[in-house]
Amino acid sequence: MTELLDLIKSRKSVRQYNRKHIPDEDLRKILEAGRLAPSWMNVQCWKFILVKSQESKDLLSELSVGQPQVKNADAVIVCVADTEAWEEAKITHIQKPALNPALQCENGILIRSLEQVIYPVSYMMLEAASLGIGSCIIGAFGSEITKVLPDVYSSVKQKLNLKESHIISTIITLGYEETPTPTDKKRKNFDEVVYFERIGKVIP
Numbered sequence: 001m002t003e004l005l006d007l008i009k010s011r012k013s014v015r016q017y018n019r020k021h022i023p024d025e026d027l028r029k030i031l032e033a034g035r036l037a038p039s040w041m042n043v044q045c046w047k048f049i050l051v052k053s054q055e056s057k058d059l060l061s062e063l064s065v066g067q068p069q070v071k072n073a074d075a076v077i078v079c080v081a082d083t084e085a086w087e088e089a090k091i092t093h094i095q096k097p098a099l100n101p102a103l104q105c106e107n108g109i110l111i112r113s114l115e116q117v118i119y120p121v122s123y124m125m126l127e128a129a130s131l132g133i134g135s136c137i138i139g140a141f142g143s144e145i146t147k148v149l150p151d152v153y154s155s156v157k158q159k160l161n162l163k164e165s166h167i168i169s170t171i172i173t174l175g176y177e178e179t180p181t182p183t184d185k186k187r188k189n190f191d192e193v194v195y196f197e198r199i200g201k202v203i204p
């Protein structure tokens with residue numbers, strides 16, 4: 001069995017895809033990995049919309065300031081933060097700020113909802129990699145947060161039947177890498193980002 005760390009080391013963003021289709025059962029496995037991710041008090045404030053139609057992928061590409069991998073992907077997962085889920089889970093009834101994002105700051109629910117979606121996104125990306133499927137996280141797109149392309153954003157929400165309380169947080173593109181190339185990880189060194197507690201030592 002491959003160690004998870006080896007998979008993490010070999011995963012990379014894939015932006016050019018061949019025309020091979022991803023089997024439905026593999027797409028389901030990827031979505032299942034997202035569904036099983038952990039969240040604050042198990043609130044699971046997320047929805048994942050699998051998009052395969054060319055028309056919707058084109059619209060999402062437009063929303064992503066024209067990024068071609070969005071329209072060229074075999075499938076796209078639109079990851080949505082569901083800001084109403086906290087109310088449904090009765091977390092907003094809790095009177096302790098540490099346990100209730102609504103009491104933390106003006107945009108507490110929005111901030112913590114967007115935070116939760118990071119975990120399923122990571123799980124889905126790794127599950128895709130384990131199945132030999134390339135993926136790329138798309139964060140550069142118009143939304144309530146970025147205030148870019150508001151009209152396209154409204155069209156996307158309408159097309160995907162999203163509610164006002166559904167905030168698109170991330171788009172994941174999926175497909176088989178066109179020309180497989182080795183992974184070249186460009187990361188800060190271990191010592192630049194990891195510190196073992198040492199009293200009196202200032203972290204730069």
Ligand SMILES: Cc1cc2nc3c(=O)[nH]c(=O)nc-3n(C[C@H](O)[C@H](O)[C@H](O)COP(=O)(O)O)c2cc1C
Nearest residue numbers: 011012013014015067136137138139140141185186
């Ligand atoms: C939150 C987030 C947003 C990103 N947005 C984009 C994007 O809009 N377009 C893109 O091509 N890559 C995007 N990426 C991919 C990063 O550029 C990529 O993960 C980073 O350069 C490291 O490369 P690697 O994934 O190949 O290890 C995003 C990644 C993250 C985590």
